[in-house]
Amino acid sequence: MKGTAELLKEHQLKVTPQRLKIVMMLKKHGHINIEDLYGEMLKEFPSVSLATIYKNINQMIDNGLIQEVKLPRSKSVYELIKDPHLHMVCDKCHKVEDVVVGTEKIIEEAEKLSGYIITESFITLRGICAECQATQ
Amino acid sequence: MKGTAELLKEHQLKVTPQRLKIVMMLKKHGHINIEDLYGEMLKEFPSVSLATIYKNINQMIDNGLIQEVKLPRSKSVYELIKDPHLHMVCDKCHKVEDVVVGTEKIIEEAEKLSGYIITESFITLRGICAECQATQ
DNA sequence: CCTTTTATGGAAAATATTTTTCCTTTAATA
DNA sequence: TATTAAAGGAAAAATATTTTCCATAAAAGG
Numbered sequence: 001m002k003g004t005a006e007l008l009k010e011h012q013l014k015v016t017p018q019r020l021k022i023v024m025m026l027k028k029h030g031h032i033n034i035e036d037l038y039g040e041m042l043k044e045f046p047s048v049s050l051a052t053i054y055k056n057i058n059q060m061i062d063n064g065l066i067q068e069v070k071l072p073r074s075k076s077v078y079e080l081i082k083d084p085h086l087h088m089v090c091d092k093c094h095k096v097e098d099v100v101v102g103t104e105k106i107i108e109e110a111e112k113l114s115g116y117i118i119t120e121s122f123i124t125l126r127g128i129c130a131e132c133q134a135t136q
Numbered sequence: 137m138k139g140t141a142e143l144l145k146e147h148q149l150k151v152t153p154q155r156l157k158i159v160m161m162l163k164k165h166g167h168i169n170i171e172d173l174y175g176e177m178l179k180e181f182p183s184v185s186l187a188t189i190y191k192n193i194n195q196m197i198d199n200g201l202i203q204e205v206k207l208p209r210s211k212s213v214y215e216l217i218k219d220p221h222l223h224m225v226c227d228k229c230h231k232v233e234d235v236v237v238g239t240e241k242i243i244e245e246a247e248k249l250s251g252y253i254i255t256e257s258f259i260t261l262r263g264i265c266a267e268c269q270a271t272q
Numbered sequence: 273c274c275t276t277t278t279a280t281g282g283a284a285a286a287t288a289t290t291t292t293t294c295c296t297t298t299a300a301t302a
Numbered sequence: 303t304a305t306t307a308a309a310g311g312a313a314a315a316a317t318a319t320t321t322t323c324c325a326t327a328a329a330a331g332g
Contacts, residue, residue, distance in 0.1 A: 014278095014279065014280070014327090014328055014329075015328075015329095016279095016280065016281080016327075016328070018280085018281070019280090034318085034319090045281095047281090047282070047283095048281080048282080049281070049282045049283070049284095050318090050319085051281080051282070051283085051284095051319085051320075051321080052280080052281055052282065054318090054319060054320070055280085055281085055320085055321095056280090056281095058319095058320090068208075070206035070207070070208065071206070072204075072206065072256075072258055086242075086246065088246065088250050088252050088254075090252070091255070097250065099246050099249050099250045100249075101242055101245050101246050101249060102242075102245070103242065105241065105242070106222075106237055106238075106239065106241075106242050106259070107261065109237050109238070110222065110224065110235050110237050110261055111263075113235050113236075113237060114224050114233065114235045114265070114266070115265065115266030115269075116224050116226070116261065116263040116264060116265050116266065117263050117264045117269060118224075118261045118262065118263035119227070119262050119263050119264075120208070120261070120262040120263075121259070121260070121261050121262070122208055122258075122259070122260045122261075122262075123242070123257070123258070123259050123260075124257070124258045124259075125243065125246055125252065125254045125256070125257050125258075126254065126255050126256040126257070126258075127247075127252040127253050127254035127255050127256075128252060128253045128255075129250070129251065129252050130250070130251030130252065133251075133253060150298090150299055150300075150307090150308065150309070151299075151300090152298075152299070152308095152309065152310080154309085154310070155309090170289085170290095181310095183310090183311070183312095184310080184311080185310070185311045185312070185313095186289090186290085187290085187291075187292085187310080187311070187312085187313095188309080188310055188311065190289090190290060190291070191291085191292095191309080191310085192309090192310095194290095194291090
């Protein structure tokens with residue numbers, strides 16, 4: 001996995017302790033919402049401000065390092081930008097997972113039917129994850 | 137198209153002038169955000185409150201009449217619940233359109249890969265609509 | 273290294289969004 | 303109609319996000 005400081009530099013973001021922590025949290029959790037991110041940050045930076053969280057998240061989005069994932073029935077989470085994938089949300093344990101699925105066919109069909117030129121797709125699936133099915 | 141008052145009654149919602157207007161707006165526009173809906177409502181009900189808009193939207197969601205559509209880079213819109221479909225958002229004119237595309241294959245593949253039992257899918261595609269391609 | 277430049281972090285205030293409360297009015301129904 | 307339960311609106315409260323301002327820290331050049 002790429003160095004955290006390098007990631008920031010590649011995206012024209014100054015390397016600061018707060019930003020390093022944010023990116024490390026994203027790497028660790030994969031998906032995290034503002035509230036949880038703030039909670040984690042407070043552990044290491046007891047005086048960190050929510051404004052810092054918001055400002056950094058927005059800059060990281062603007063600079064193409066991360067993206068917001070809007071989820072049905074819950075708060076947005078943020079993730080490092082990587083290869084295209086879709087999101088699975090478990091209705092029981094509320095975890096969010098990535099799945100890499102070919103989306104070419106559905107996009108092709110949608111382009112044909114709508115006349116749009118499609119540049120990006122956002123796919124989220126709700127359901128019950130394997131673990132929660134077992135713990136039923 | 138089904139009568140507006142009937143739609144409300146079928147979903148256990150009292151028929152009020154404000155609710156009729158909300159549903160008529162949804163029928164007319166297909167997709168509308170809170171701000172625009174409030175603006176439209178004000179034309180007919182100059183003293184309508186944003187609280188009324190929010191309370192009604194939430195009740196309509198709870199009663200299965202409408203659903204929220206969370207969109208990338210913009211505010212959520214609301215729509216009457218109908219057959220499954222995906223959403224196309226134009227990056228130029230920002231309109232939102234429905235497209236009915238078979239999603240079985242992608243869902244089946246995601247279930248296989250993830251082990252989830254999927255109950256619902258949310259698909260939004262960004263791009264440029266046919267009209268905006270022409271007006272280029 | 274040390275200095276200069278520029279951006280960042282944090283506190284507080286401002287703004288925006290959504291929900292709740294409380295009371296009057298209205299819709300449903302008998 | 304009279305009764306009951308729910309809805310609408312005003313205002314306040316709660317929540318979420320952004321902005322401002324200034325001291326501080328990171329980057330870059332000497």
